Amino acid sequence: MISYLKGTLIDIQKLSNHRVIVTLDVNQVGYDLQVASRLLPELPPLGESVQIFCYFQFRDDQVVLFGFSSRPERELFRQLVSVSGIGPQMGMALLDTLGLQELIQAIVSSNTRLLSRTPGVGSKTAERIVLELKSKLAEWRRQSGLTLSPMGGPAAAVQEDVEMTLLALGYTSGEILQALQAVGRETALTKNADTEAWIREAIAWLSR
Numbered sequence: 001m002i003s004y005l006k007g008t009l010i011d012i013q014k015l016s017n018h019r020v021i022v023t024l025d026v027n028q029v030g031y032d033l034q035v036a037s038r039l040l041p042e043l044p045p046l047g048e049s050v051q052i053f054c055y056f057q058f059r060d061d062q063v064v065l066f067g068f069s070s071r072p073e074r075e076l077f078r079q080l081v082s083v084s085g086i087g088p089q090m091g092m093a094l095l096d097t098l099g100l101q102e103l104i105q106a107i108v109s110s111n112t113r114l115l116s117r118t119p120g121v122g123s124k125t126a127e128r129i130v131l132e133l134k135s136k137l138a139e140w141r142r143q144s145g146l147t148l149s150p151m152g153g154p155a156a157a158v159q160e161d162v163e164m165t166l167l168a169l170g171y172t173s174g175e176i177l178q179a180l181q182a183v184g185r186e187t188a189l190t191k192n193a194d195t196e197a198w199i200r201e202a203i204a205w206l207s208r
Helices: 037-042 071-081 088-098 100-108 123-144 156-168 173-186 195-206
Strands: 004-014 020-026 029-035 049-058 063-068
Touching: 004 029, 020 037, 020 049, 029 037, 029 049, 037 088, 049 071, 063 071, 063 088, 071 088, 071 100, 071 123, 088 100, 100 123, 156 173, 156 195, 173 195
Parallel strands: 029 063
Antiparallel strands: 004 020, 004 049, 020 029, 049 063
């Protein structure tokens, strides 16, 4: 199996269905890879060299090459598509919506509401992802040596209410996660179950 491709970035196509295709020239052979849109800021200008980790999807009617910025991201994708009912496109959507660390944290903390914010992922699908991957990801993370930045957020009983309130105020899920992590690190609220206090501190951090 090809672990990664390293070559010259030739083209980037943003398709109407939110899929992104990048073309690499590797020794005068062009490879098309589908990547998450969040990878785009990490790519170099056209004409420069880049390395992308790969996953092949083989089907009777087509072969699709998926690309990832790192080996852990690719391994998480493999874990996702091992779940019943989770195909490669949904796996890419999960990674694109949440990113590596937030996605792992959502699964290991059983945050199905956060998972279900991904287009096409309903509550039952989110529950199945948690059921099948929670323990596997803990073991995989330990074996791979992957470390996550401390979540430092509110207790599970509080987090959902805080997230929903901030979403209603117009903040994105990514902004909310960053705010809760920052507030948890910078204040003494980590073990505090005061929802209103978390909301006030998060809004203050987001307003900086």
